Amino acid sequence: MAEIRVQHLRKAFGDFVAVQDSNFVVEDGEFFVMLGPSGCGKTTTLRMIAGLELPTGGQILLGGDDVTMLRARERDIAFVFQLFALYPHMNVRKNIGFPLLAQGMPSAEIRTRVEETAKLLRIDHLLNKSVSGLAGGDRQRVALGRAIVRRPKCFLMDEPLGTLDTEFRDLMVHELRELHNRIHATTVYVTHDQMEAMSMADKIAVMNHGVIEQFGTPREIYDRPATMFVADFIGSPPMNFLGFGGGLAKGAREIVVQGAKVAVPEVREDIAPADMALGIRPEHIRFDDASKLRGAIYGTEYLGTTQIVAVETADGLIKARVPAEIRLATGDHVGLTLSSARLSLFEKGSGRAVRTAIHDVASERRARHG
Amino acid sequence: MSLTTAHSVVAPSANSKRIAGTIIVLYALISIVPLLWIFATSFKTPPDSIAYPPKILFQPSLEGYCNLFTTRTRQTPDYINSLGPATGFCDETTRKRNMVIAGPSNFLPRFVNSLIIAFGSTFCAVFLGTLSAYGFSRFKVPLADDLLFFILSTRFMPPIAVAIPIYLMYRELGLSDTALGMILLYTAVNVSLAVWLLKGFIDEIPREYEEAAMIDGYTRLQAFWRTVLPQATTGIAATAIFCLIFAWNEYAFAALLTSGTAQTAPPFIPTIIGEGGQDWPAVAAGTTIFLVPILVFTILLRKQLLRGITFGAVRK
Numbered sequence: 001m002a003e004i005r006v007q008h009l010r011k012a013f014g015d016f017v018a019v020q021d022s023n024f025v026v027e028d029g030e031f032f033v034m035l036g037p038s039g040c041g042k043t044t045t046l047r048m049i050a051g052l053e054l055p056t057g058g059q060i061l062l063g064g065d066d067v068t069m070l071r072a073r074e075r076d077i078a079f080v081f082q083l084f085a086l087y088p089h090m091n092v093r094k095n096i097g098f099p100l101l102a103q104g105m106p107s108a109e110i111r112t113r114v115e116e117t118a119k120l121l122r123i124d125h126l127l128n129k130s131v132s133g134l135a136g137g138d139r140q141r142v143a144l145g146r147a148i149v150r151r152p153k154c155f156l157m158d159e160p161l162g163t164l165d166t167e168f169r170d171l172m173v174h175e176l177r178e179l180h181n182r183i184h185a186t187t188v189y190v191t192h193d194q195m196e197a198m199s200m201a202d203k204i205a206v207m208n209h210g211v212i213e214q215f216g217t218p219r220e221i222y223d224r225p226a227t228m229f230v231a232d233f234i235g236s237p238p239m240n241f242l243g244f245g246g247g248l249a250k251g252a253r254e255i256v257v258q259g260a261k262v263a264v265p266e267v268r269e270d271i272a273p274a275d276m277a278l279g280i281r282p283e284h285i286r287f288d289d290a291s292k293l294r295g296a297i298y299g300t301e302y303l304g305t306t307q308i309v310a311v312e313t314a315d316g317l318i319k320a321r322v323p324a325e326i327r328l329a330t331g332d333h334v335g336l337t338l339s340s341a342r343l344s345l346f347e348k349g350s351g352r353a354v355r356t357a358i359h360d361v362a363s364e365r366r367a368r369h370g
Numbered sequence: 371m372s373l374t375t376a377h378s379v380v381a382p383s384a385n386s387k388r389i390a391g392t393i394i395v396l397y398a399l400i401s402i403v404p405l406l407w408i409f410a411t412s413f414k415t416p417p418d419s420i421a422y423p424p425k426i427l428f429q430p431s432l433e434g435y436c437n438l439f440t441t442r443t444r445q446t447p448d449y450i451n452s453l454g455p456a457t458g459f460c461d462e463t464t465r466k467r468n469m470v471i472a473g474p475s476n477f478l479p480r481f482v483n484s485l486i487i488a489f490g491s492t493f494c495a496v497f498l499g500t501l502s503a504y505g506f507s508r509f510k511v512p513l514a515d516d517l518l519f520f521i522l523s524t525r526f527m528p529p530i531a532v533a534i535p536i537y538l539m540y541r542e543l544g545l546s547d548t549a550l551g552m553i554l555l556y557t558a559v560n561v562s563l564a565v566w567l568l569k570g571f572i573d574e575i576p577r578e579y580e581e582a583a584m585i586d587g588y589t590r591l592q593a594f595w596r597t598v599l600p601q602a603t604t605g606i607a608a609t610a611i612f613c614l615i616f617a618w619n620e621y622a623f624a625a626l627l628t629s630g631t632a633q634t635a636p637p638f639i640p641t642i643i644g645e646g647g648q649d650w651p652a653v654a655a656g657t658t659i660f661l662v663p664i665l666v667f668t669i670l671l672r673k674q675l676l677r678g679i680t681f682g683a684v685r686k
Contacts, residue, residue, distance in 0.1 A: 073586070073587045079585045083576060085578035099587055102583075102588050
């Protein structure tokens with residue numbers, strides 16, 4: 001296993017820049033997820049790490065070795081494709097053993113290794129079956145088997161659960177993470193599904209338009225989104241934004257939104273007057289008639305333990321997640337109270353998050369590591 | 371619109387099935403009768419073959435086949451009687467017609483020429499076609515669309531339109547009446563068909579297969595050989611049959627460019643008629659044998675062919 005270091009990675013297809021100046025480090029044994037909408041450059045990045053595309057610029061280091069321009073077969077990596085790419089003319093055993101055959105391994109050893117792998121994935125009873133008759137989950141396991149059997153430096157996975165039914169997907173998310181905990185293989189996993197990312201990843205990179213918007217743990221990304229894009233992309237429903245104007249001074253603890261004063265985490269930098277946005281997660285909103293921030297109930301979505309309530313405010317709809325017991329009727333006027341310690345502030349123009357007290361923990365930790 | 375009815379999945383009624391069955395049987399009969407006629411004629415004696423009304427039931431004879439494979443000279447009965455006992459069926463039959471066998475005919479070498487040229491050119495066309503189709507399908511070839519159009523454009527004109535330039539060219543290059551020349555010519559005609567057909571098939575094979583193989587430690591050529599080719603077999607089989615049928619049946623160029631050593635069966639068979647009267651059984655025997663290789667080849671590949679043709683036809 002090995003660490004993956006990506007430095008100033010760039011890829012252009014003619015005039016279209018798919019990936020611009022990506023930098024990140026996947027530490028040895030880490031489960032790293034690249035998350036973003038389709039066309040954001042995450043698959044292109046993965047394919048460059050695999051050697052299926054050559055970068056326009058930048059470097060890829062695998063376990064300290066520069067592999068930027070090496071062929072795929074010289075990199076000692078394994079790749080799990082979205083459509084699995086199981087060879088239809090070979091049975092399960094041959095599919096899993098295919099990478100070992102390339103290394104010229106003796107057939108007795110291939111046999112043992114394939115059987116070990118199949119046992120690990122609980123597909124040893126399928127070894128002599130044709131791959132075309134397998135169910136989705138088993139195909140997925142065979143594809144994983146073909147990756148694991150090599151004991152490569154790292155695993156690259158391109159939306160491997162994308163074609164499975166929801167039911168199977170939850171099961172496989174669990175299985176994948178469990179497998180990772182057992183074999184501790186450095187893994188780069190590409191998905192557009194935030195639930196997969198949040199539940200499996202040690203680290204996540206959120207990408208958009210070829211740029212890594214944020215790199216961090218699932219908790220950092222959810223609690224301290226670095227940009228409005230990340231705040232909006234992660235969370236279901238996503239973060240709400242309420243606009244406000246004026247600048248911010250270092251040390252400020254309060255802002256004015258729609259005529260109401262809202263306490264916010266202490267601001268750590270000076271911001272010149274500009275259009276700003278206050279970011280609130282739906283679960284950080286409570287209904288409180290005393291509040292000056294007001295709105296009218298637009299609709300509710302009952303989810304069992306909680307309900308999502310859409311509230312019409314002067315600045316558009318915002319969504320709150322509140323306990324399911326609260327009785328609300330469409331059209332009711334409510335006051336909104338926000339959990340001050342959990343709020344984020346953004347510059348609307350650049351979408352960048354303003355440094356506040358919520359970032360303190362992260363910067364302290366980073367300082368310790370540095 | 372009528373288009374929607376074409377895709378309707380309503381089960382056909384018993385009546386329409388019966389009508390369709392009748393039409394198919396009738397059509398099959400009409401198609402097969404000439405073949406049966408030729409097959410039957412090849413086993414008739416020359417007098418039976420020209421009998422009127424035609425004989426449906428007759429005493430089968432191998433005389434046609436004897437005449438196909440031999441050349442004969444007419445002799446006086448005295449001379450024939452002076453010979454020793456007949457050495458076999460053909461010898462005996464020939465003597466009954468006041469003739470003796472002079473030697474083997476050219477049919478066998480011509481037939482072998484046909485085999486070499488047709489299978490050789492089919493192999494070349496399919497080999498080149500597969501590699502080019504793979505290239506066009508997987509790589510960014512500069513001007514790919516124009517090149518593909520150019521390849522197709524070689525078929526816009528019936529090949530025979532360039533017969534005279536090719537005849538002159540071949541004479542200059544010393545390719546006239548050589549197997550190599552005919553293989554090159556048929557390959558050139560077939561390769562455009564092969565590239566276009568195979569590109570369609572290879573486009574349908576997801577490139578993830580080769581990418582997976584390349585990541586698993588194989589070179590591109592190995593990946594092509596082990597993952598693309600096995601999945602392209604139906605397409606390759608279908609293409610090979612189309613190429614083979616063309617090369618096997620081609621008459622015009624063969625008649626023009628081959629006359630001796632490299633002559634193929636199609637221009638040779640009609641020449642049998644002239645040798646010693648209108649020997650229809652010998653012509654029919656030649657035609658029957660001529661049909662065999664393509665029949666065998668098609669039967670061997672029928673599964674791939676059927677899948678290949680429908681696969682190509684119902685592309686999304």
